[in-house]
Amino acid sequence: MKPISVTEQTQVKRGPKKACYDRETIYRIYDDTYLCHIGATIHGQAVVQPNLHWRIGDELLVHGSAKNALFQSILQGEKACITVSTLDGLVFARSAFHHSVNFRSVMLYGQGRLIEDEQEKRAALDALLERYSPGRSGEARPPNDTELKATSVFAFPIEEVSAKIRTGGPVDDPADMALDVWAGVRPVETRVGELIVD
Amino acid sequence: MKPISVTEQTQVKRGPKKACYDRETIYRIYDDTYLCHIGATIHGQAVVQPNLHWRIGDELLVHGSAKNALFQSILQGEKACITVSTLDGLVFARSAFHHSVNFRSVMLYGQGRLIEDEQEKRAALDALLERYSPGRSGEARPPNDTELKATSVFAFPIEEVSAKIRTGGPVDDPADMALDVWAGVRPVETRVGELIVD
Known part of the structure; x- marks a missing residue:
C-alpha cells in the first residue's frame, strides 16, 4: 500500500x-463505521453535514x-474536511482531568x-448497497x-489524511493511584440488529 | 420552553x-448522544473535529x-457549526434509490x-462527569x-439550530411494491457495556 505523506494540515498536533x-488502519476505521461528517464552507461559513x-x-x-x-460548494472546488469518528469506550480515571474516551477518528482533506x-x-x-448487504445490488x-x-x-x-486513536485504561498521575476512587473503562459498541421485515 | 426561530441558515431545504x-426533541437528541462534530474555518479552510x-x-x-x-479560531470569533448525529437504523427498500437510514441529527450554528x-x-x-456517571464529580x-x-x-x-429525523420503514414507489425483493429495517443501537475495572 502506498504510504501516506503527512502534510501541515494532517499533522496531529494535540496528542x-x-x-x-x-x-491499513485508516481503511479499517472507514470500513468499520457508517457515519461521516462532511465539512466545507458555504459563503465563508463552515457547514457540517x-x-x-x-x-x-x-x-x-x-x-x-x-x-x-454543501455538495454544490464542493462542486465549485471548495476543499472539504471529512471526519469519521467512533466511540469505543468511556474511560474513568481517579482524577477528573484524566477522564477520557477511547475512540478512533480519521480526518481527510x-x-x-x-x-x-x-x-x-x-x-x-452498487458498492454502497453491497456494503450494507452483500448481494443486494443484484436484488433491488x-x-x-x-x-x-x-x-x-x-x-x-x-491522500491528505490522518487518524487519531486512543485505546486502553485510564492514565492517572502516580500521586493519584492511591486514592480510593474506582477507575476503569466502559466499552461502547454500535450494534446492527436483525431485520424487521416490511 | 422558548420556541426556536428558524433562520435562513437553519431552514432545512432537503427533505x-x-x-x-x-x-424538547433537540435536547433529547443532545442528551441521547455522546459524539458531536465541530466545524469552523481555520485560515478559510473548514475543519471538522x-x-x-x-x-x-x-x-x-x-x-x-x-x-x-479549532478552539483558537472559535475564540477569535469564528462562527462554528456543531453537528450531532446518531444512526438508528438501516432501511432496505425494494429499489436501490429508496434505500435510506433512520437517523436523528442536530445542526447548530x-x-x-x-x-x-x-x-x-x-x-x-462537574456536569460533564455527572453525565457519564452520576455522583462522579464528588468522587474523582x-x-x-x-x-x-x-x-x-x-x-x-x-438558538440557531435545527434537527432532522427519519424514522420508520422503507418508502417504495407503488409500482415496486409487487417486486419479489425483501425490504425492512435493521435497527442500529449504541450500547455502553459494564465497567472493566482498572
Whole structure:
C-alpha cells in the first residue's frame, strides 16, 4: 500500500502519540463505521453535514441530493474536511482531568471528484448497497435515469489524511493511584440488529 | 420552553418533512448522544473535529485543550457549526434509490462563549462527569489550577439550530411494491457495556 505523506494540515498536533498515518488502519476505521461528517464552507461559513461514506480502493465516497448546498460548494472546488469518528469506550480515571474516551477518528482533506460517467456511477452505488448487504445490488430494482440524475456521488482521494486513536485504561498521575476512587473503562459498541421485515 | 426561530441558515431545504425545530426533541437528541462534530474555518479552510458535548440548560458545551487550533479560531470569533448525529437504523427498500437510514441529527450554528469564571468552569466540568456517571464529580479528584488552565470550555447558545429525523420503514414507489425483493429495517443501537475495572 502506498504510504501516506503527512502534510501541515494532517499533522496531529494535540496528542501526537495518538496519531496514526497508516493506510491499513485508516481503511479499517472507514470500513468499520457508517457515519461521516462532511465539512466545507458555504459563503465563508463552515457547514457540517452527516453522511454515509463508503470506500472503493483508495477513494472515499459519499452521495446525496444533487441540489444539496454543501455538495454544490464542493462542486465549485471548495476543499472539504471529512471526519469519521467512533466511540469505543468511556474511560474513568481517579482524577477528573484524566477522564477520557477511547475512540478512533480519521480526518481527510480533499477536493471531491463528481462521478459523471454513468457506468462508474452505477458501480459506485452498487458498492454502497453491497456494503450494507452483500448481494443486494443484484436484488433491488436499479436506479432509473431520473433517480440516477437526482443523486450526486463524490469520490475523495484518501491522500491528505490522518487518524487519531486512543485505546486502553485510564492514565492517572502516580500521586493519584492511591486514592480510593474506582477507575476503569466502559466499552461502547454500535450494534446492527436483525431485520424487521416490511 | 422558548420556541426556536428558524433562520435562513437553519431552514432545512432537503427533505423538509424530516425537519424539526422543537426544543424538547433537540435536547433529547443532545442528551441521547455522546459524539458531536465541530466545524469552523481555520485560515478559510473548514475543519471538522470530533468532540464530546454536554448540555446545561439552553447551552451546548464542549471542552478540550486550550491550545487546540479549532478552539483558537472559535475564540477569535469564528462562527462554528456543531453537528450531532446518531444512526438508528438501516432501511432496505425494494429499489436501490429508496434505500435510506433512520437517523436523528442536530445542526447548530453559533459563536462560542469561553467560560472564564472559575466557579462556572468547575461547575461545567462537574456536569460533564455527572453525565457519564452520576455522583462522579464528588468522587474523582477535582482539577488543580494547572489542569483547569489547560482545559478550555466553550458554551454555545442553543438558538440557531435545527434537527432532522427519519424514522420508520422503507418508502417504495407503488409500482415496486409487487417486486419479489425483501425490504425492512435493521435497527442500529449504541450500547455502553459494564465497567472493566482498572
